[in-house]
Amino acid sequence: MKRAILPLLLLLGVGAFAQPKDFSIEQATMGQGREFAPKTLRGLAWRGSSVTYVEDGKIKEVDPKTGTITEVASFDALGKVTGKDFKVLRADWLNTNALLLTGNNTSVCYDLVSKQVKCSVSAPASAENFTLAASNDKAAFTVNDNLFIINGTEQIQVTNDGGKGIVNGKSVHRNEFGIKGGIFWSPKGNCLAFYRMDESMVSEYPIVDITKRVAELRPERYPMAGMASHQVKVGVYNLKSGKTVFLETGAPYDRFFTNICWSPDERYILVAEINRGQNEMKLNKYDARNGMYVATLFEEKSDKWTEPEHPAQFLTKNPTQFVWQSPRDGWNHLYLYNINGKMIRQITKGNWEVSDVKEITPDDRYIYYTSTAVSPLERHLYRVEVKSGKTVQLTCEKGTHNVIVNYAAGMIIDQYSSLDVSNVINIKAIDKPAIVRNLVTAKNPYEGFHMGQEKFIKTKTSDGKFDLYGRIILPADFDSTKKYPVIVYVYGGPHLQLVTDSWLGGARLWEFYMAQKGYILFTLDNRGTPARGNEFYQAIHRKLGTVDVDDQMQGIAFLKSLPYVDADRIGVHGWSYGGFMTTSLMCKHPETFKVGVAGAPVIDWKYYEVMYGERYMDTPQENPDGYASASLLNNVKGLKGDLLIIHSDYDVTVVWQNTLNFIRDCVSNNIPVDYFVYPQHEHNVRGKDRVHLMTKITKYFDDNLKK
Numbered sequence: 001m002k003r004a005i006l007p008l009l010l011l012l013g014v015g016a017f018a019q020p021k022d023f024s025i026e027q028a029t030m031g032q033g034r035e036f037a038p039k040t041l042r043g044l045a046w047r048g049s050s051v052t053y054v055e056d057g058k059i060k061e062v063d064p065k066t067g068t069i070t071e072v073a074s075f076d077a078l079g080k081v082t083g084k085d086f087k088v089l090r091a092d093w094l095n096t097n098a099l100l101l102t103g104n105n106t107s108v109c110y111d112l113v114s115k116q117v118k119c120s121v122s123a124p125a126s127a128e129n130f131t132l133a134a135s136n137d138k139a140a141f142t143v144n145d146n147l148f149i150i151n152g153t154e155q156i157q158v159t160n161d162g163g164k165g166i167v168n169g170k171s172v173h174r175n176e177f178g179i180k181g182g183i184f185w186s187p188k189g190n191c192l193a194f195y196r197m198d199e200s201m202v203s204e205y206p207i208v209d210i211t212k213r214v215a216e217l218r219p220e221r222y223p224m225a226g227m228a229s230h231q232v233k234v235g236v237y238n239l240k241s242g243k244t245v246f247l248e249t250g251a252p253y254d255r256f257f258t259n260i261c262w263s264p265d266e267r268y269i270l271v272a273e274i275n276r277g278q279n280e281m282k283l284n285k286y287d288a289r290n291g292m293y294v295a296t297l298f299e300e301k302s303d304k305w306t307e308p309e310h311p312a313q314f315l316t317k318n319p320t321q322f323v324w325q326s327p328r329d330g331w332n333h334l335y336l337y338n339i340n341g342k343m344i345r346q347i348t349k350g351n352w353e354v355s356d357v358k359e360i361t362p363d364d365r366y367i368y369y370t371s372t373a374v375s376p377l378e379r380h381l382y383r384v385e386v387k388s389g390k391t392v393q394l395t396c397e398k399g400t401h402n403v404i405v406n407y408a409a410g411m412i413i414d415q416y417s418s419l420d421v422s423n424v425i426n427i428k429a430i431d432k433p434a435i436v437r438n439l440v441t442a443k444n445p446y447e448g449f450h451m452g453q454e455k456f457i458k459t460k461t462s463d464g465k466f467d468l469y470g471r472i473i474l475p476a477d478f479d480s481t482k483k484y485p486v487i488v489y490v491y492g493g494p495h496l497q498l499v500t501d502s503w504l505g506g507a508r509l510w511e512f513y514m515a516q517k518g519y520i521l522f523t524l525d526n527r528g529t530p531a532r533g534n535e536f537y538q539a540i541h542r543k544l545g546t547v548d549v550d551d552q553m554q555g556i557a558f559l560k561s562l563p564y565v566d567a568d569r570i571g572v573h574g575w576s577y578g579g580f581m582t583t584s585l586m587c588k589h590p591e592t593f594k595v596g597v598a599g600a601p602v603i604d605w606k607y608y609e610v611m612y613g614e615r616y617m618d619t620p621q622e623n624p625d626g627y628a629s630a631s632l633l634n635n636v637k638g639l640k641g642d643l644l645i646i647h648s649d650y651d652v653t654v655v656w657q658n659t660l661n662f663i664r665d666c667v668s669n670n671i672p673v674d675y676f677v678y679p680q681h682e683h684n685v686r687g688k689d690r691v692h693l694m695t696k697i698t699k700y701f702d703d704n705l706k707k
Contacts, residue, residue: 020450020476028513029694038422038442038503040415047072048096049409051427051439059091059099064411064427064437073099073112082108082117094136105130107139121150129169129181133189138239140183140192142169147183147194151239158192158237158244165200165221172197172232174223176611177258177274178309186266191288192237193260193269196246199223199230205655210679220652225606225613226620229254234271236288245291249284252276256611261311263339264319268294272308278615281306283324285339297341300328304534304541305615312337313357317364323347325354330534334367336386347384348391353531355379359405368394368405376531377456377469377501381405381412383430394430397421400502411436417503419454450476452515454505459558461527462550466536470524470555471505476516478564485569485705486520486559487511490585492528492548493577494537494616499525510694517698518706522559526551542623544605544616545584545630552585556592568594571705573697575599575684576654583632583643583662590640595705597697599646600683603658604631636665642704644674646693648681674700 027035043054051062052072059072075088078101089103098118101108105123107130110116119137123130127141127148138151145162147169148155159168170182172195182195204219223229231253237244247269249257259272269286280301285294300306312322320339325332332354334347348354352373358381359368367386370379373393381394381403395401399418406412407430415425423442426435452473459468475484489511491498500506511521526548528540539547559565572593574582579601586596605613605627606620620627628634647659659675666673676696678685685693 021448022450022516023509023513025513025695025698026691028510029691032509036445036509038417038445039440040423040442041425041440043091044404044413044415044425045093046404046406046409046413047093049406049411051413052093053439054091062427062437062439067437078110079103081115082110082120084108084120084122100132100136102132105141107132107136109136123148123150129183131181131183131185133185133192134187135189138189140169140185140194142183145170147237149192149237149239156239156242158194159196159235165198165202167195167197167199168235169194170197171195172230173256173258174609174611176615177256177272177307179258184260184262186262186288187264188266190239190266192239193262193288194235194237195257196233196235197230198232201228202230203227205652207650207652210649222652222655223610225608225610225617227610229276229610232257234260234269234286236269236291238289245289247271247286247291248293249273249286250293259308259311261314261322262288264314268339270297270312270322272311274306274308276610276614277618278305278307279303281308283312283341285341295341297337297339298343300326302538304538307615310357313360315360315364316362321364323357323360323367325357327353327534334369334384345389347386347389349389351533353533355531358403359407361407366407368403368407370401370403372531375501376497377499381414394428396433397424398501400500405430413439418501419456419503419505422503446512450516451512452476452521453478454507454512456499456501456505457524457558459524459554461547462554466527466532468524468526468551468554469499470522470558471499471507472559473507473511473515473521475518475520476512477518480564483564483566484518484520485566485701486522486571487514487701487705488552488555488570488572488585489521489523489578490552490572490574490581491576491578492526492552492574492581494528494540495530496577497525497529497531498523510698514698514701517702519701520559520565522555524552524555526555540616542617542626543629544626545580545588548581549584549588552581553589553592556589567592569705571595571597571701573597573599573701577602579645579654580632583645584635586641586643587632587635587638590638594641595701596641596643597646597700598643600648600651600654601632601645601659601662602654603662604633606631607655607658607661609653633661633665636662636669636671639666639671639673642672642674642700644676644697644700646676646678646696648678648683648685650680650682653683 041053057075061070061072079088086106087103088101092100097113098111105127108120109118121139123141130141132139140149145167147158162168184193199221202221202223205222207218207220209216209218234247235244254276256274261270269288273282282299283297310325314322324335336344355370357369379400384391399416401416404413410430425440427437454473457470528548560567572582579598582596582598583601
């Protein structure tokens, strides 16, 4: 009998030790991309027919056939042997023997065989927007609001009118239309196109810096809907002549100049020009030598909006032809044009969207792209033959695939995840459905932790026309005989799809933390979110806060059909557009939502910026009824539940005026509301303070919804 006691105690001890662990709020907030990040390989790239990646500051190479791993070089060593002694942040292969090393406004071309620096460029420490020419021997950059070029040892100041509302060489139109910068080198590096923005006519919004002994004003040019917008020109600097010409774009001057692209021979510049109303786009061709307008290659019009986000991609073998992405037939697809604007053919077709062009082969025969053809929740790689349109699906594993194509070697690097697969990286043959080498099959990093069951759901819009996709996370200790409170996490706006067949379904770890505490977490992508075609995406036009809210209520109807949902304890949380949706749901459906936490919500769209706001709502002058309906200042009296609004005083995306006006109206109408400000943060709360934010949000639900 005594002999049996020790093994029994050991078994009990092991069982107790094996109990699932709970996340801390710190882990739930900061750990998803750190402590709980699935195993992966950083900096994946092709080097000939081998694959390289970066690990612990070292470049390592994998032979796909044998699996042999060799160390190629270390960042620390490369930073020293180049003679620059700089911190290498990135390394890209120029060919099988040469690397392009970049970091700290410095770029070095280094040959690993000869151990020689082939070219190097450095800009001052104060430089921003450091942009290399394709030749890698020169770079452009900005200091304050002026544009400079470094060419060898020569520094050239291209503009000198920067400041007082004039901005050169930087992103314009508030980063809409896919704009990521304001510097555009010609293919051979002989010329430089750049944005010049005049925002002197734009109202200065007062931002206050409270860190000074006496708080100081830091005004921000903020073009509100229906008011004066900035004016943009495109300049072209010729390095040989040292002269700048501006494209003769003409009036009206508040148009949007987007998707800048050079022709391969450096003779022409293509610009996708959009009118202020954003319902017409012209792809115009200009002579880069003198700035003269040459022709409109084609136009696209819509009764809602046009929003080009991808510049023309020229072919290699036939450089007079280019590929254009457009949703003109209702879905984002690829079209082939020549330089004179003749459409040669539509390359892809179907009731699905091209998500990303991965590669156009040098012989112009194939285009590799990812799309939603299998499901709006998934992304797979396809190859289409440009001439025939014949298409082959190249990935088959369920989920979201991110692929690097090596057409010359006949292989791809396929990295994918799904709801149940944390991360897999394979080297695959293009023409055979075979894995050449598995590089990573990551384990579930949450093994041993309390994780609620997650699954996808599908319901319908109220008219039955569209499917609506969502995800639900059940409490970690789920018991189907009990009833649980629900938190709806919502975004619901353009450009962001929350529900995807990727690791954790796209959910944040905080949602599982709340499930660990006994909540059901629910998210649904309503009309107005992307990847579903124009009819779904553009249903919100001129009426934000209507169909998007209606679709969320369809999600609520689904939830209420579940026997374990406590319909009297439903809360909602979202940020930015999700904050607008949260406040809308709380004010327009007080019978449903008991608690809400809205972060940086747009309260009235007349306080939002021209580019985004007018695209979806037109101007307040053109659409007064739509603005009045969407304005939550007109819905304050509908608020019955507990609402916490969070904002930051440095927010230059959704300005503070939005929520201050809402709070003022709540006070005027004697309506209780809770409010919290994060001083000196911008549109969201980042860094260590984010733990404070998520703790506050969690406590608000615990205090008001859980009980």
